[in-house]
Every structure is written in C-alpha cells, then in structure tokens.
Amino acid sequence: MPRYRYEEIADDLEDKIRSGVYPPGSRLPSRRDLVDAYSVTEPVIDKSMMILRVKGLTETLPGVGVFVREPA
Structure with a gap:
C-alpha cells in the first residue's frame, strides 16, 4: 500500500531517534534543513x-526548536 511522504519521513526520523543519531535532549534539524x-x-x-x-x-519549544524527549 502506498504511503504518504510525511509518513516515510516521520519513520526515518523515528529510526534516527531510536538508534541514537538524535539522542534524548538533542535538537532536531530546523524545518528549513529538513525541507x-x-x-x-x-x-x-x-x-x-x-x-x-x-x-x-x-517536544516543541516555540521559537527554539524541536527536541527529542527523554524516555518515560
């Protein structure tokens, strides 16, 4: 079944978060960089x-960026 591009990107970023490319507390690339x-x-x-x-x-901090949350 075809998937939307935003789903593929979310999965890719989730994989990077879970594998430690973006560890807890780190800031994700800016929207412009991701675009x-x-x-x-x-x-x-x-x-x-x-x-x-x-x-x-x-979690998103307005005007600051998107950060990887600490595991619950």
Whole structure:
C-alpha cells in the first residue's frame, strides 16, 4: 500500500531517534534543513513533526526548536 511522504519521513526520523543519531535532549534539524534534506515542502515536514510529537518522541519549544524527549 502506498504511503504518504510525511509518513516515510516521520519513520526515518523515528529510526534516527531510536538508534541514537538524535539522542534524548538533542535538537532536531530546523524545518528549513529538513525541507532541504528530504526535498519536500514545509507542510510535509510539519505533518512529520506532528506524528513524532503525538508518539511522544519529541517536544516543541516555540521559537527554539524541536527536541527529542527523554524516555518515560
């Protein structure tokens, strides 16, 4: 079954979080950097970030960035 690009990006970022590429407390790349890295638009990255937030993997500090949450 085809998957949306934002789902693929969320899965890729989740894999990087779980494997330690982005350890707890670290800041994820900026939206602009992710747009460039994945060659997509900002709304696609926003949906990917929403998935990670809903899964409890990240938290957003407005004006600062998106950070990997400490494990519960």
